[in-house]
Amino acid sequence: MRQIVPLPAFKDNYIWVMHDGRHALVVDPGDAAPVTDFIAQHGLTLAAVLITHHHADHIGGLRALAPSCPVYGPARDTVAGVTHPVREPDQIRIDELGITFRVLDVPGHTREHIAYLAPGILFCGDTLFSAGCGRIFDGTPEELFRSLNTLAALPDDTQVYCTHEYTLANLAFAQAAEPDNPARDRWRDECAERRRRGQPTLPSTIGREKAVNPFLRPQSASVSATLAERLDQPPADALAAFTALRAWKNNF
Numbered sequence: 001m002r003q004i005v006p007l008p009a010f011k012d013n014y015i016w017v018m019h020d021g022r023h024a025l026v027v028d029p030g031d032a033a034p035v036t037d038f039i040a041q042h043g044l045t046l047a048a049v050l051i052t053h054h055h056a057d058h059i060g061g062l063r064a065l066a067p068s069c070p071v072y073g074p075a076r077d078t079v080a081g082v083t084h085p086v087r088e089p090d091q092i093r094i095d096e097l098g099i100t101f102r103v104l105d106v107p108g109h110t111r112e113h114i115a116y117l118a119p120g121i122l123f124c125g126d127t128l129f130s131a132g133c134g135r136i137f138d139g140t141p142e143e144l145f146r147s148l149n150t151l152a153a154l155p156d157d158t159q160v161y162c163t164h165e166y167t168l169a170n171l172a173f174a175q176a177a178e179p180d181n182p183a184r185d186r187w188r189d190e191c192a193e194r195r196r197r198g199q200p201t202l203p204s205t206i207g208r209e210k211a212v213n214p215f216l217r218p219q220s221a222s223v224s225a226t227l228a229e230r231l232d233q234p235p236a237d238a239l240a241a242f243t244a245l246r247a248w249k250n251n252f
Contacts, residue, residue: 023096032061052125077112108144109134132170156207
């Protein structure tokens, strides 16, 4: 039976490991040490590595891990160590774990960012966070807006495995952006309790994010009212509202 385990790395990263007790798949290994320790401790064989984008905290461990297995990464970028460049609508079959992923192009955080989708499972890197989304580096607001809409259209029960423990900070911004959201308040309280216990707040789900994440609901009544007051006029459309939210979050 497959399990998905978060390995903490750096200050707030998670390296996700999917394994069945024999073989392992690793997502965005910014640091090799937590991965090699986990694999040795559990007697696993590394079957594949999935890379979502080129930032150092997502690829820093590749040099140590890459020689042992296939490494999948964005075809529109050049990431040292990637052996299998992929893009939408490519599919990846990991025979050792009996699972197939569909590649999604989700630019915005970076221009070449990709995500990996299997039934009920989304490895989305830094595109979507719980109650937030990635900062825009070399992508554009339009790209990130479209990417988030793509992810929001996935089934509600899809588990969202993003790569940073940003949830409580994102929820603080979400409260400022959308003061009237009881579902968000319940999720905030649950996440605060999880962190008090030393537990991760992830994975989330697409259904939950559509209920609590202001970046997936920029035209909700409460967000619209907040932005109209902040901007002295209502945003012209959903993209304008999203762009204003992302700019605000950059300096929140």
